[in-house]
Each structure stands twice: as C-alpha cells, then as structure tokens.
Amino acid sequence: MRTGAIVLAAGASRRFGSPKQLAELDGRPLLAHVLDAVTAVPALDPVILVLGAHHEPIRERVDPGRAQVALCLGWEEGMAASLRAGLAAATAEHDLDAVLVVLGDTPRLETDVVREVLAAAHAAPPAVPVRALYDGRPGHPVILPRQLFAAVGELTGDEGARELLDGAPVVLVAAGGPGGLDVDTPESLEALR
Template sequence: MSAVAAIVLAAGRSTRMGAANKLLCPVDGEPMVAHAVAAALASRARPVIVVTGHEADEVEAVLPKGVTVVRNADHASGIASSLRCGLAAVPDEAGAAVVLLGDMPRVGAAAIDTLIALFAEAPRVAAVAPSWQGQPGNPVLLARRLFADVMQLVGDEGARRLFAGRSDVMNVAMDDPAVAIDIDTPEALAGLAANEGR
C-alpha cells in the first residue's frame, strides 16, 4: 500500500479559550498539542506534518522531534488555509493523509491506524470519516484523489463539507469517544480533567 501522511492542524487562534492559547494548555502535564502529535508519531502515518500559525514559535517549541513543521502565514483566515498548507507538504508517494486537530488530546494512535487500515482495504474511497454515537468525529483520512478539491476550500470550511452526497466516502462508527472530544473552551478543558478523574 502507499504511504499515508499525518497532518496535525495547530495554527488556530483559539479565540473561545480566552487569553490562553489552548494548544499550550496542560493536559496530563503536557501541552495539549503534544498529545495529538505524539499520537500521530506513534501511528503508522509518515511523515507527520504539523501546521503552525498563531504563536508559532511557542507551539513549535513544545513539539517533539521527528515532525515536519509548516507555518501558515494566512492562519487567521480560517482552517481551510491550514489544510491547504498541510496538503501541500504531503510527499508525492503518499496516497492519503490523516488530518488531526491539535485540540483533540485524547485521540490515540489506534484510531489513526484504524483509518489507515480501512483505506488500505478500500483504496478507491476518497475519504474515511469516523463518528461516535452519531456525532461526526476526527481525525479524517483524505485520499489524494480528494486533495485538489480540498485545496479549493476557503475560510473556516473543513474538508467534511465535500463529503455530502459522495458514494466514495467511508463513514465508520467507532467505539471511541475521543474522536468526538475537542477542547474549545475553558469549561471543556476543565470537563476533560474532571471526567478523567472519575
């Protein structure tokens, strides 16, 4: 099978978190973004590409070795620009990319590898998208055949908008709530800690 890259989106301004950059907020003693990157590095995906933007120096300072860093100078325009930056850095030999969000610290390598394995079994699909109890989830695997369409997205549009009505998108129900837990607010961060303590 062809290689599958990982793209960790870590460029956002995290405006709903208040003054703090959520990606640098500690989760289990490590910056939130470090968990997403560690999961990608522990998976079968290679290379691992991290797209930075807002407070790029600070975010890059906490990244582990072994990643390719791409800075998005246009990060304030929304998530689409970070997707474009990440996809542009995917090497030609990769047939797909798994897109992770830097604010989903509970997603593990197993979820990433599940998407890669499903794609290996069905290489004609354009995307593999997880869900948990009916909620759309992340990360999402994008096959190279979808890259050109994703590169046309603008603003705060993610790739999921392209999935509607397509017969070549594989939707996968996962028994893993982590794929539906992103941390956008101080309350969500506090709730994550509270839930983990139960």
C-alpha cells in the same frame, strides 16, 4: 497505500482565550497528546504539524518529535488555509495516495483509532474518504484520498474536510472513548478532565 498525516494547530484559539495548543491536560500541552497519537504510527509518513498563530511559544514548549513543522502564514483565513498549507507540505517531497487529518485540539485521540482508520482506508475503494465516528457523530481522524487533493486547494475561509465529505460516500469507523472531542473553550477542557 502511502499515507501522510496533517495535524492542524494553526488557529488563534479565540474562543479559548489563550493558546489552547499549550493548555495542559495530565501535565502536558494538548497538542503533545495529539502528536504522540499520530507519530506512534510509523506507516504515516510524513507527519506535518501546521502552526500559525502562537507558533513561537508552541515551538518552545511542544516537541514535534518526527513531525515536520509547516508554518501557515495565512492562518487568519481559517481552517482552509491550514489544510492547504499542510497538504502542500506533505506532498512537496512525497507521492502520497492519501492524507490523514487530525485537529491539534483533540488530546484524547487514541493511537488505536488512528490505526483503525488507516486500516479502513487501506481496505476501502481508492477514491473513498474514511473518518472516525464517535457515538454516531463524525469526528477525526479523517483520511482524504488523493482524488480530493485538488478540492482541498479550492477550500476557503473556515471550511475544512467536512465540506469535502458532505454528501460524498464515506467509510465510517466506529471509535470509542472521548477521542473525537475537541477543546474549544476552558469549559470543554474541564469536561475532558
């Protein structure tokens, strides 16, 4: 099963008050932690980093490694535009069976969880999405099979993968640790510290 990855980091960080992708945790930008976790899995190819708001300072401070940068010009629309841009970039030159989606503001995401979710997707029926489950709460990463690619194109506004998964059969992978926690405010970052 050929699987690419999309790291969503195009948002304006309005609730955070500054580009949260660049906020530091353990001396490194939040986004760098997420990229490390995803790019450490060679089976994910390509890895697409979707940027939008604040793309210039992010590019100056965050090395994408082997990830390819896709600029989402319509980032103000919300997460749907970012997801569409990431999927378009991932499938432009690659015939993918699925994409793994993560948020760029989940700095405690662990490479082992990425691998476990990917392994579960390989074992799942072809059209069934897979997602991590943290303390009973669904989180990221999420794997969207090819059968949902067209539905991604129909998302609008701040709709993301959650809207595609509601009510659908989904394989859930129990994950430990704080990896599913995203950083939306300075207080949530402080809680991770």
